[in-house]
Amino acid sequence: MPDIQPSILVLTALPLEYAAVRAHVEEREERVHRDGTRVEIGRLPDTSWQVALAELGMGAERAGVLTTRLIDWLRPEAVLFVGVAGSLKDDVGIGDVVVGTQVYGIHGGKQTPEGFLVRPKALPGSHALEQAARSAVRDMPGLRAHFMPIATGDVVLADAGSEIARFVRRNYNDAGAIEMEGSGALQAAHLSGQVNALVIRGISDRADAGKHQADASGSQQLAAEQAAAVTAAVLRKHRPREGSTGFGKEPRGATYGGDHIDFRGGTFHGPVTGKADHLLRGQSGAHSLT
Structure with missing residues (x-):
């Protein structure tokens, strides 16, 4: 693989979700973080993307911690969490795909003598990735895609009449699907500053x-394959940012000097502080990052 190639991090929770995405990625090689977290890095055909795949296990808290670690290690341009979910709407059927316009963390709130007061936590998906998804699914005949909020909760919901189901319908009634990891991954991407993120x-x-x-009928396999196909189509539409780099690479043109980075001759997508005359005229001297 080339030294410099734009990079995407694709995350899953379950083995069948991982396998469905992996089927779209070629020339894979495994890398291991010092803490033991493993990724496979390969190439998405017909794109310039270098893709890192990771299987994180279940749960939003776990997803948030490990996504943060992987972003710090690999410095991807975007993060996608991909896998299966349960439908919350009559018109969102098995085999359909829900692209998260935003993701709700459903457990935030305050318990009072009057009852549980919901304090909604919502993070939007990346506008650029969502637009790429809207364009991509138009060219996928037979696929039913929905652009809706997704609810994240540390619960496997298998009872539509349960208290938690009524709670979700009452407080997050525009959500089209429920799953267990998306809010953690989006929060990690949001806090990292410059990483686009989307849940599919x-x-x-x-x-x-x-x-x-x-599940026994094979619906999880179908759902995972549909989500993976949409993910690959999204990445074929989405374009890398100018000056984006490969995994573990610094922005092009960056040089180091102590605790500073000099970006003369390079591009940095993020806030930079320093003397205004240096920034405007490109005079000598390094500029520290906020």
């Missing part, structure tokens, strides 16, 4: 008592 979920069940039967 294939629908494997209706988050009701029929979940076990749906």
